[in-house]
Amino acid sequence: xxxxxxxxxxxxxxxxxxxxxxxxxxxxxxxxxxxxxxxxxxxxxxxxxxxxxxxxxxxxxxxxxxxxxxxxxxxxxxxxxxxxxxxxxxxxxxxxxxxxxxxxxxxxxxxxxxxxxxxxxxxxxxxxxxxxxxxxxxxxxxxxxxxxxxxxxxxxxxxxxxxxxxxxxxxxxxxx
Amino acid sequence: xxxxxxxxxxxxxxxxxxxxxxxxxxxxxxxxxxxxxxxxxxxxxxxxxxxxxxxxxxxxxxxxxxxxxxxxxxxxxxxxxxxxxxxxxxxxxxxxxxxxxxxxxxxxxxxxxxxxxxxxxxxxxxxxxxxxxxxxxxxxxxxxxxxxxxxxxxxxxxxxxxxxxxxxxxxxxxxxxxxxxxxxxxxxxxxxxxxxxxxxxxxxxxxxxxxxxxxxxxxxxxxxxxxxxxxxxxxxxxxxxxxxxxxxxxxxxxxxxxxxxxxxxxxxxxxxxxxxxxxxxxxxxxxxxxxxxxxxxxxxxxxxxxxxxxxxxxxxxxxxxxxxxxxxxxxxxxxxxxxxxxxxxxxxxxxxxxxxxxxxxxxxxxxxxxxxxxxxxxxxxxxxxxxxxxxxxxxxxxxxxxxxxxxxxxxxxxxxxxxxxxxxxxxxxxxxxxxxxxxxxxxxxxxxxxxxxxxxxxxxxxxxxxxxxxxxxxxxxxxxxxxxxxxxxxxxxxxxxxxxxxxxxxxxxxxxxxxxxxxxxxxxxxxxxxxxxxxxxxxxxxxxxxxxxxxxxxxxxxxxxxxxxxxxxxxxxxxxxxxxxxxxxxxxxxxxxxxxxxxxxxxxxxxxxxxxxxxxxxxxxxxxxxxxxxxxxxxxxxxxxxxxxxxxxxx
Amino acid sequence: xxxxxxxxxxxxxxxxxxxxxxxxxxxxxxxxxxxxxxxxxxxxxxxxxxxxxxxxxxxxxxxxxxxxxxxxxxxxxxxxxxxxxxxxxxxxxxxxxxxxxxxxxxxxxxxxxxxxxxxxxxxxxxxxxxxxxxxxxxxxxx
Numbered sequence: 001x002x003x004x005x006x007x008x009x010x011x012x013x014x015x016x017x018x019x020x021x022x023x024x025x026x027x028x029x030x031x032x033x034x035x036x037x038x039x040x041x042x043x044x045x046x047x048x049x050x051x052x053x054x055x056x057x058x059x060x061x062x063x064x065x066x067x068x069x070x071x072x073x074x075x076x077x078x079x080x081x082x083x084x085x086x087x088x089x090x091x092x093x094x095x096x097x098x099x100x101x102x103x104x105x106x107x108x109x110x111x112x113x114x115x116x117x118x119x120x121x122x123x124x125x126x127x128x129x130x131x132x133x134x135x136x137x138x139x140x141x142x143x144x145x146x147x148x149x150x151x152x153x154x155x156x157x158x159x160x161x162x163x164x165x166x167x168x169x170x171x172x173x174x175x176x
Numbered sequence: 177x178x179x180x181x182x183x184x185x186x187x188x189x190x191x192x193x194x195x196x197x198x199x200x201x202x203x204x205x206x207x208x209x210x211x212x213x214x215x216x217x218x219x220x221x222x223x224x225x226x227x228x229x230x231x232x233x234x235x236x237x238x239x240x241x242x243x244x245x246x247x248x249x250x251x252x253x254x255x256x257x258x259x260x261x262x263x264x265x266x267x268x269x270x271x272x273x274x275x276x277x278x279x280x281x282x283x284x285x286x287x288x289x290x291x292x293x294x295x296x297x298x299x300x301x302x303x304x305x306x307x308x309x310x311x312x313x314x315x316x317x318x319x320x321x322x323x324x325x326x327x328x329x330x331x332x333x334x335x336x337x338x339x340x341x342x343x344x345x346x347x348x349x350x351x352x353x354x355x356x357x358x359x360x361x362x363x364x365x366x367x368x369x370x371x372x373x374x375x376x377x378x379x380x381x382x383x384x385x386x387x388x389x390x391x392x393x394x395x396x397x398x399x400x401x402x403x404x405x406x407x408x409x410x411x412x413x414x415x416x417x418x419x420x421x422x423x424x425x426x427x428x429x430x431x432x433x434x435x436x437x438x439x440x441x442x443x444x445x446x447x448x449x450x451x452x453x454x455x456x457x458x459x460x461x462x463x464x465x466x467x468x469x470x471x472x473x474x475x476x477x478x479x480x481x482x483x484x485x486x487x488x489x490x491x492x493x494x495x496x497x498x499x500x501x502x503x504x505x506x507x508x509x510x511x512x513x514x515x516x517x518x519x520x521x522x523x524x525x526x527x528x529x530x531x532x533x534x535x536x537x538x539x540x541x542x543x544x545x546x547x548x549x550x551x552x553x554x555x556x557x558x559x560x561x562x563x564x565x566x567x568x569x570x571x572x573x574x575x576x577x578x579x580x581x582x583x584x585x586x587x588x589x590x591x592x593x594x595x596x597x598x599x600x601x602x603x604x605x606x607x608x609x610x611x612x613x614x615x616x617x618x619x620x621x622x623x624x625x626x627x628x629x630x631x632x633x634x635x636x637x638x639x640x641x642x643x644x645x646x647x648x649x650x651x652x653x654x655x656x657x658x659x660x661x662x663x664x665x666x667x668x669x670x671x672x673x674x675x676x677x678x679x680x681x682x683x684x685x686x687x688x689x690x691x692x693x694x695x696x697x698x699x700x701x702x703x704x705x706x707x708x709x710x711x712x713x714x715x716x717x718x719x720x721x722x723x724x725x726x727x728x729x730x731x732x733x734x735x736x737x738x739x740x741x742x743x744x745x746x747x748x749x750x751x752x753x754x755x756x757x758x759x760x761x762x763x764x765x766x767x768x769x770x771x772x773x774x775x776x777x778x779x780x781x782x783x784x785x786x787x788x789x790x791x792x793x794x795x796x797x798x799x800x801x802x803x804x805x806x807x808x809x810x811x812x813x814x815x816x817x818x819x820x821x822x823x824x825x826x827x
Numbered sequence: 828x829x830x831x832x833x834x835x836x837x838x839x840x841x842x843x844x845x846x847x848x849x850x851x852x853x854x855x856x857x858x859x860x861x862x863x864x865x866x867x868x869x870x871x872x873x874x875x876x877x878x879x880x881x882x883x884x885x886x887x888x889x890x891x892x893x894x895x896x897x898x899x900x901x902x903x904x905x906x907x908x909x910x911x912x913x914x915x916x917x918x919x920x921x922x923x924x925x926x927x928x929x930x931x932x933x934x935x936x937x938x939x940x941x942x943x944x945x946x947x948x949x950x951x952x953x954x955x956x957x958x959x960x961x962x963x964x965x966x967x968x969x
Contacts, residue, residue: 004509004510007505007506007507007509007510008506010453010456010457010502010505010506011499011502011503011505011506014460014498014499014502015495015499017546018491018494018495018499020546020549020550020553021467021471021473021491021494021549022488022491023553024471024473024549024552024553025471025472025473025484025487025488025491026484027473027549027552027553028472029472029473029474029475029548029549029552030475030874031558032558032871032914032915032917032918033557033558033915033917034915035911035912035913035914035915035916036913102884127888128884128885128888129888129892131888132888132889132892132913133913134913135913135914135915137871137872137885137914138871138872411880416875418875475874475875476875477875477876516957517953517954517957517958518954519954520947520950520951520954525946525950528946528950529943529946532939532942532943532945532946533939533942533943535942536935536938536939536942537935539934539935539938540934540935540938543930543931543934543935543938544931547922547928547930547931551927551928556927557915557916557927558915558916558917559916559917559919559922559923559927559928560869560916560917560918560919560920560922561920561922561931562867562869562877562920562921563920564867564920564921565920565921565922565931568921569932569935570935572935572936573935573936573938573939576939693850694850694851694858695849695850695851696849696850696851774851775882777851783851
């Protein structure tokens with residue numbers, strides 16, 4: 001018996017929904033993508049950790065491609081990505097700037113002396129205001145910033161081998 | 177041993193549900209009574225073994241068997257017994273077992289209460305339910321087994337989430353699932369009718385009974401959840417339009433439409449296809465809810481620990497069940513006739529308009545719930561759709577339905593006289609409008625939303641009273657005896673509709689006149705809120721079975737007269753080291769006093785939140801009235817009549 | 828003797844004052860605006876709570892930020908846009924009205940009107956298709 005087309009409509013609508021759900025299974029609804037991608041990195045001037053009187057601003061890195069890594073002493077996942085950061089620093093592929101988020105100087109220094117310091121420069125954001133400007137909502141987070149000071153990519157969560165290989169390093173090479 | 181027994185029982189249940197489905201459906205196709213009877217016995221057997229599995233899991237919790245991974249993840253030896261048992265459904269695996277056990281319960285109920293159904297029809301019904309059982313049992317056995325062992329056994333468990341250590345956890349999930357899962361019976365009725373190729377008015381009558389019972393459970397289950405959130409979460413909210421709340425509300429809306437649609441099909445043998453589609457739709461939404469909660473596709477406070485692999489399994493299952501049902505619908509639909517004729521303005525058309533509005537409302541909720549997913553999947557960005565959206569959109573859609581409620585109870589079948597209705601009801605309308613406009617002034621603050629809410633509630637109440645007085649006009653005995661003598665179905669309708677009015681009053685008053693104060697209080701401080709004086713007497717230590725608490729003492733007076741002693745708590749649970757607020761509530765008919773402790777802000781001072789919540793209890797009382805209305809409708813002896821044609825006033 | 832009495836009096840004095848509790852926020856007008864704004868914003872850490880209700884550290888930081896922005900004289904709209912510029916539309920519980928969300932906002936009304944329109948059309952068609960049965964019969968009383 002040939003169904004009249006209108007009776008197939010509920011089925012058709014349902015299949016479209018299932019399609020969306022299937023795609024949805026691969027997405028993470030909790031991830032908050034950054035609206036700052038392809039926009040200039042927000043300006044700031046923060047004190048450098050353990051170097052009294054010295055400050056750092058993103059414009060200091062103009063002309064270079066660099067990574068801004070947001071981390072904290074109270075962050076477990078930051079320890080996961082730390083070895084990768086150390087390796088990156090050793091290879092000299094791209095300069096790393098650390099943003100010590102909501103830590104005291106002592107806490108930040110403690111972590112670096114224990115686990116090693118992969119950063120060219122470390123700035124302290126004790127009250128988290130710069131973090132808000134960058135849309136930080138968890139740690140660790142990493143921003144790839146190009147020679148003109150524009151944010152090109154935001155890594156949410158720890159950097160993994162895979163994200164290094166497939167996203168970050170190709171982008172860095174391309175920008176350099 | 178016991179967990180292994182439970183595991184084995186589940187395997188047997190799966191095999192039996194396969195027998196149930198296979199023998200019932202093929203037996204029906206071949207009109208083979210022996211096979212159909214085998215299917216029925218298998219259904220009963222499936223219930224027995226699913227029940228055994230459930231009891232085994234319960235025993236593992238009772239006995240603190242931390243060699244079972246699920247028990248170790250959700251329980252603790254210091255957890256009080258009632259929560260140890262409620263923890264059976266505290267996590268994903270156990271709640272799936274609850275789902276499956278509930279389904280088995282409904283299945284066995286069908287085997288017991290279906291003697292009046294034709295054998296072939298009943299077999300198809302049980303066969304369909306059997307297919308669903310197969311899916312859930314397979315899901316449990318292959319991906320979510322609550323009996324998995326933990327080797328070596330944990331010394332003690334991780335404890336049940338403190339938010340769940342409450343009476344609400346004991347009642348809300350089982351009652352909610354009884355409703356949710358109960359729509360599988362209506363679904364089975366729809367599939368059985370499509371397979372058989374004919375839809376009789378009897379079919380509508382049978383389906384209506386089962387659907388009403390499931391709907392009652394769902395109504396009460398949702399009300400429990402809302403009330404629980406109210407006193408548990410500490411800020412007196414009772415509905416957040418959270419994805420999982422919406423997942424239970426959508427089947428409720430469609431279920432309500434279904435009950436009303438079944439009235440049309442039963443009375444006038446009309447709109448059968450639409451009713452069948454609604455029955456499929458209601459259960460599909462139940463399954464959709466199950467998918468949404470466990471797949472990780474949406475964020476929700478209720479979401480279980482998510483695993484995309486499990487999500488995929490449920491999605492495939494959802495696709496097969498609903499896709500199969502809708503395909504069957506598409507092929508069989510042309511066979512089913514149009515049914516009786518009725519006028520453009522008639523009780524039937526009013527009921528159907530109500531249907532359309534309820535479906536549009538359910539559609540609006542679904543749109544809001546799934547839209548973030550749609551955009552994200554299309555790569556068009558990430559948005560949040562929260563209470564501001566739903567509050568804005570939902571009420572305007574529902575308003576016409578409320579207005580119709582007043583008209584429809586007077587409308588005649590086949591042809592309703594609209595001008596006569598307008599004349600009859602003009603005073604009801606006028607009284608409602610005037611009262612709605614004036615009442616907020618009496619309360620001290622006038623807003624259009626409050627006036628609107630009151631108008632809707634008053635309209636329902638005045639029209640219901642007029643309907644009652646019409647019926648009582650021809651009475652021979654006293655009015656009380658006459659009311660009791662009215663047909664049950666009619667009483668049910670009036671009570672349920674009045675329940676809606678009571679619910680609307682509760683929501684309108686709370687939203688319109690709620691008072692909140694965030695204070696900083698040290699012992700000895702007093703604050704006046706809403707005419708009441710709240711004095712902070714101090715904090716004491718209160719050890720609990722698995723927590724320590726700071727207990728606040730507050731004395732509340734009004735014009736010097738003592739009103740209540742309120743004792744909010746700030747608990748720290750020892751195992752999960754999670755702080756939790758237990759609000760102190762002084763409930764009342766016309767308002768609740770609601771007090772919760774925040775954080776200590778200094779040595780002696782605490783942050784305290786004080787609320788006055790007017791008419792908030794009316795929200796849940798209204799829901800209970802709706803369920804009571806359903807019960808009254810069920811008790812109407814006409815539903816228990818076998819093959820008699822309906823005459824006179826069916827509601 | 829005098830000293831002891833004086834000390835006693837000084838100690839007792841505070842108790843004689845029935846203390847009035849202080850509101851938690853400094854300025855009620857600011858707090859009211861904060862409340863109105865933060866109940867429509869999502870906490871990004873405890874994503875199922877509003878910014879108003881969440882006790883997450885980021886939520887406290889953002890509430891502090893909003894208070895400062897209010898003090899600077901920004902309007903509600905400007906403050907919301909400030910946060911959206913940093914965190915995206917995700918932070919708004921009331922979805923913005925943009926081309927992407929047009930379907931969302933218009934959808935419910937469209938559904939309702941389409942449904943009612945469809946019903947009307949189907950009923951008319953139905954009535955013309957079905958044979959008339961005692962058309963003048965007034966339906967039974969409900």
